[in-house]
Amino acid sequence: MKAFKTITIETNDAIAVLKFNRPDQLNAMNREMMDEIIDGIHWINEQSEYHVAVITGAGRAFMAGADIKEYGNQTPEQFDSFQEKGKELYDAIENADKPWIAGVNGFALGGGCEIALACDMIVASESAKMGLPEVFLSLVPGGGGTQRLIQKIGINRVKEMLFLGGQYDANTLKDWGLVNKVVSNENFLTEMMDFAGKLSRRPHKSVAQLKRLANISLTTTPFEERINEEANTVKQLYLDVEAQTAIKKFIKKSEQ
Incomplete structure (x- = not known):
């Protein structure tokens, strides 16, 4: 496995954990980080000994979306490349043979929310907040957020989230059927890994x-x-x- 700068990968029995590691930037995703996430996902997917994958964030955020400073200074060609790589990232999670669990520990906004939506299940801390705020930039989600969200919750709630661009807490999203399990902040890591461990013991x-x-x-x-x-x-x-x-x-x- 190659060395990474913006993510870490740890393994525990049959579980592989990919962690975003730019905590000082709330794990906002720049080009380097996107490339490393894609490489990390592909590596985990190729390892047959790991039956379950977890994706989470270091610090107080899962991922606060794209690194807006870099995102806002792209040529059209760079923008197209960023979008294509994003699609590769989300599809690599969604189309993997093994299940991917999003461990949402704080903010999961924009592209961070879209990564969670591409996962098979979501375990969230009680302080977690998720949202698609692209409307505030006169944009729409570009990583499948509109389509994956509508597959998971009702159309009226989807439109509320998209049109208003708000941040929604974990318990609300559990009630809506988007989040599978809400756990305390103090026990987040333990309970997330227990959940993944239970799944890893299934055939x-x-x-x-x-x-x-x-x-x-x-x-x-x-x-x-x-x-x-x-x-x-x-x-x-x-x-x-x-x-x-x-x-x-x-x-x-x-x-x-």
Whole structure:
């Protein structure tokens, strides 16, 4: 694994943790950081021994969006490149075989919010705040925020978040169905890793296929094709030694 300047990667059993590491800038993302995040995500995705990935931030923020000083001084060509790299980043999380958990420990705004939206689940500290404030810059989210958000919560709430550009607390977003779990600030790291650990102990082949099937449900693929894909997948898993072993173990336990 290469050395990084703006992120860190740590591993714990079957869990890999990618941490944004520009705390003095609230982990605002510049070009160097974006490149390193992409490299880090790809590296984690390629390591089969890690069944779950966590992405979080150092200090008091998850990520406060793009580094506006750099973002605001781009040529059209640089802007296009930034957007293309952003898409690569979000897609690498969303399309990974393994589940990604966003550990939102503070502000997750703009691109930071969009990274969390690309993840499969969100664990947030009680002081966390998420939002898409691009409207204040006469812009719209450029990293899939409008589309991924609408897949997760209702249209009226999406429009409120986008039109007003406000910051929403973790408990509100849990009530809306966006955040999976809210934990205390003091126990954030422990509870986030406990949540990831529980997921890492599930059969990873099954979890990978469950993620793929869930994501397919959000596409324009015809319903009948999606149902057939599910049927084909369960057949493939059923014939695999991992499922056969688990089934036999369950039968043996039930007979005791």
